[in-house]
């Protein structure tokens with residue numbers, strides 16, 4: 342008898358970060374916040390303020406300055422920082438860390454900060470290369486059997502036609518290039534270039550004017566069809582960070598040091614950074630490179646200590662400095678490592694250099710929409726009543742608590758054979774998992790009982 346088994350579709354396993362729904366700040370051309378856009382809801386003034394900061398960064402008018410985002414827990418401080426990163430685009434480095442990360446056991450606090458700062462400064466380097474560039478109008482890849490495994494086909498060569506507005510050339514390329522074409526999924530209509538010397542293939546995007554409009558263009562970058570000859574000398578721009586350059590330079594020295602039997606360290610020697618800075622400055626002066634100051638975002642900034650703060654204050658004044666964005670939910674508190682109280686636990690001399698943005702607690706309709714977006718993002722189907730129940734918990738307890746309960750509620754619903762979460766499921770989840778206020782009350786109550 343034939344065996345037939347039904348296969349239950351597995352829920353796709355993917356880890357969803359808690360800010361994965363945020364695609365930008367959701368502002369219009371005038372910089373005004375739309376109530377819901379780019380995954381952002383409400384918190385209008387803070388988003389608009391962040392939009393101004395983004396413009397200042399893009400115009401290069403933020404150097405040596407910083408931003409502090411303050412507000413109660415769960416009011417979207419981290420979300421806004423993520424929004425800033427998205428608005429800045431891929432080319433501007435954005436480094437996010439938490440204040441507590443400086444207490445690593447392997448590296449000195451100042452080394453952790455120094456590396457973060459260097460990762461947040463981009464260097465756009467221009468090089469000239471001979472390339473074949475154009476839109477792919479024909480591509481044919483020839484395969485042969487793998488020499489050791491007859492069931493596997495491997496590319497042997499490819500023939501590809503590249504066109505510009507003025508020129509057309511057909512190239513026959515070897516297996517390495519063919520393999521790259523496959524790996525990059527180069528198709529008709531893609532704009533690519535191939536390094537004439539090394540055979541390295543680079544996909545620029547799609548020539549969308551050849552495409553009908555029914556595709557969602559956001560999946561790929563739309564680019565123009567290039568002009569001029571297919572084979573040409575092209576200026577190519579790489580964006581690296583100072584940290585990338587430090588590591589590359591230090592690796593060279595380490596390789597040499599290991600040969601001589603010297604111990605390797607994870608710390609980057611300061612001479613290396615000096616050399617890199619000198620090289621970069623030289624390239625900038627010769628017009629071969631450009632500096633791209635990025636953003637160093639430090640969440641839970643009250644976790645930094647006095648040493649870290651003075652290091653950052655000094656670093657902000659140096660000529661190669663990123664823009665510092667701090668966030669905290671603390672009011673007046675002790676600066677770590679001292680007995681001094683200061684607003685937000687941050688020393689005054691640093692505070693003076695920061696623009697402060699505040700986030701305010703959410704209203705019910707904001708919480709409802711954020712929960713709706715999160716449910717969608719985590720693929721948890723909710724009934725309207727379940728959403729209302731969660732909104733109520735969000736208002737009475739906290740937004741985070743309501744977000745946290747969604748997954749347990751989904752499991753409860755699934756066990757009951759429902760594919761939509763109901764208000765009952767949410768209530769049940771809230772019985773199983775308490776919020777912090779309740780957990781503290783519980784311990785206190787037990788302690789009192791114990792003391793009697």
Ligand SMILES: Nc1ncnc2c1ncn2[C@@H]1O[C@H](COP(=O)(O)OP(=O)(O)OP(=O)(O)O)[C@@H](O)[C@H]1O
Pocket residue numbers: 359360361363380381382383384412413414415416417418419420421669670700711740741744
């Ligand atoms: N205005 C908003 N629009 C959309 N999602 C938001 C908004 N504000 C917060 N969120 C989401 O709600 C959750 C909590 O917000 P977030 O982590 O940004 O708070 P926070 O202010 O950084 O809190 P904490 O002080 O505890 O770090 C996150 O998943 C976040 O992405």
Ligand SMILES: [Mg+2]
Pocket residue numbers: 418419420640641668
């Ligand atoms: Mg946060």
